[in-house]
């Protein structure tokens with residue numbers, strides 16, 4: 001019975017991922033010719049509740065931008081960081097060479113390890129912070 005339950009759980013998880021278009025399930029997508037998954041050239045690092053989701057969705061409208069739809073938590077969660085840069089890259093959407101890949105994880109802004117880890121990956125990466133005062137409109 002435990003094995004059956006495990007199989008059922010996996011099926012449910014993959015269905016939830018499929019319907020919510022989770023980035024983990026990009027791997028099931030067919031790669032459009034001429035595209036690759038690329039490490040982000042820009043990361044929205046915070047702040048939590050700063051309107052980061054709205055910002056990402058607006059940027060996603062631009063034809064030269066592709067976005068990771070889920071928060072990846074690569075640089076702030078040790079259990080993900082140890083999986084390595086290729087694990088991170090595989091969670092990114094397919095992009096053409098002229099497109100910019102963006103991910104957003106507001107947790108990076110409050111992570112003591114994230115700045116050095118991001119700098120180690122790419123010292124000239126563009127970081128974006130969306131901020132707001134309590135009760136005030138979002139400022140980017």
Ligand SMILES: Nc1ncnc2c1ncn2[C@@H]1O[C@H](COP(=O)(O)OS(=O)(=O)O)[C@@H](OP(=O)(O)O)[C@H]1O
Nearest residue numbers: 047048049050051052053054055106132136137138
């Ligand atoms: N354009 C604009 N102007 C003002 N406020 C805006 C805007 N877009 C999003 N929001 C508000 O941003 C809050 C969600 O922020 P995040 O997407 O960064 O949240 S999260 O940290 O990823 O959970 C959330 O605020 P709260 O409703 O107070 O939670 C959104 O209402």
